Amino acid sequence: MIRLHGLEVSGNTYKIKLLLNLLNIKYEFIPLDIKNKQHKSEAFLKLNPRGEFPVLEDGSLIVWDSQAILIYLAKQYGTQENNHWYPDNAPAIAHITQWLTVANGEIFLTLGKARAMLKFGYAGDLELAQKRGIKILQWIDQHLKDRNWLATEQPSIADITCYPYIALCEEGDISLSHYPAIHRWFKRIQNINGYVSMPGIKRE
Amino acid sequence: MIRLHGLEVSGNTYKIKLLLNLLNIKYEFIPLDIKNKQHKSEAFLKLNPRGEFPVLEDGSLIVWDSQAILIYLAKQYGTQENNHWYPDNAPAIAHITQWLTVANGEIFLTLGKARAMLKFGYAGDLELAQKRGIKILQWIDQHLKDRNWLATEQPSIADITCYPYIALCEEGDISLSHYPAIHRWFKRIQNINGYVSMPGIKRE
Known part of the structure; x- marks a missing residue:
């Protein structure tokens, strides 16, 4: 299962949601509680040492940085029909x-x-x-x-x-x-x- | 022929030189006269609208941004033996x-x-x-x-x-x-x- 950690009002999080939808990939969205600085918590820093979002989990693979996540999704889940991404x-x-x-x-x-x-x-x-x-x-x-x-x-x-x-x-x-x-x-x-x-x- | 526009003391230019050498690719280095703002000249802005260096020319293909150039070179010139780049x-x-x-x-x-x-x-x-x-x-x-x-x-x-x-x-x-x-x-x-x-x- 793919899990996306991010924020509804974040443009960088939205980029990933958009591509996930365009590629028709099912995922679970996990909104961060940034008022309580969840993205700087010890648990989150284990996912991303930069303390930033979005972060993608695909099984045991963790990818931070929105550009890296976009490339990963397009490359991993692009088919012959939609490898144009x-x-x-x-x-x-x-x-x-x-x-x-x-x-x-x-x-x-x-x-x-x-x-x-x-x-x-x-x-x-x-x-x-x-x-x-x-x-x-x-x-x-x-x-x-x-x-x-x-x-x-x-x-x-x-x-x-x-x-x-x-x-x-x-x-x-x-x-x-x-x-x-x-x-x-x-x-x-x-x-x-x-x-x-x-x-x-x-x-x- | 590959032409690299850049600056000897620029770390971003050096990245490209380093990979060109590691991939054993011959190239022509064209140093910019930045004292006279050559990188902001009309001729250079045609190569790179951002007015920054390095810029790579490979025949008619122009690539600006050092990350893009690194990916391009590794992908275009990587062989089975060195596709690890x-x-x-x-x-x-x-x-x-x-x-x-x-x-x-x-x-x-x-x-x-x-x-x-x-x-x-x-x-x-x-x-x-x-x-x-x-x-x-x-x-x-x-x-x-x-x-x-x-x-x-x-x-x-x-x-x-x-x-x-x-x-x-x-x-x-x-x-x-x-x-x-x-x-x-x-x-x-x-x-x-x-x-x-x-x-x-x-x-x-």
Whole structure:
């Protein structure tokens, strides 16, 4: 049985839920009690020494870090029909990995942080996060102008990992009004069979 | 012909050089003139819209982001004998990816930043970077206590990507005296056939 430890309102947790659903994998969701710092408890640190979520358990295998979990699920449970999530092809994987890095870097550290400041009261320079976030949105909108998907010809885990914190960015008071290519991409993702949403993400 | 754009004193550039050498791949190194901000020039932004290095060109394929380049090279040029750098096995890849994230996150943002502040005059909170960096070193030393390699039973790109900014951390005035398991790991890496060093990394 697959068990996913995470938080309902976490975009990084949602990435995993989304892929689990798209791959039609049954799993048990175990919500963390972060008010009581369960993710820093001794029991949880045995699962993930970084004290962060999400964490996936697949039998005796434990995987932390959302990028690692996405790659693991796509590789382990992808069939011939849906191996496009993480294809067995070096140039495709190279382009997917680029966007995994952007998701953890530019996107999370601007759009994700602005949201965390406004929604959860995290400390930080909101104006700077918003200003940098707008630059990322402009870049990604331009990148998607003549493309259906971020990295390859089909949807991949690059799209799954970049989608949440872009789709949630208005919770960080960053407008999504000016990016038509991003909205077309949202719609494409939301139309994939098995798509599930999370609190805060609107339907196009 | 493979062309690598980067900087001699950059740990992220060195990761790629190291793997190219370990895989015995011939390449042309193109050093960037960062004093004149060549990495922000129009020509370079066509290679990498992020304006960062390293960037790899393999014929018409362009790959930016050091993690993406490592995966690409290992996957594209790994043979049956040396596919251990990025094996075709979901649990192994999951564990490798975890360390790719740690390299870009904890390691680069603490040890790498402290070095950048002292060596290149970058702005930032040196004391905080050093304090957090020591915690990472303690964690990794503990992790390597009963293991030969970070992620799997053989050397992988997890080791390649984490090695440089750990091995360079004394340039950020963070002592490496207290981590015997890390030193044993350094020695193992340095003994791999094809190993090359970079300025600032001592031989064990």
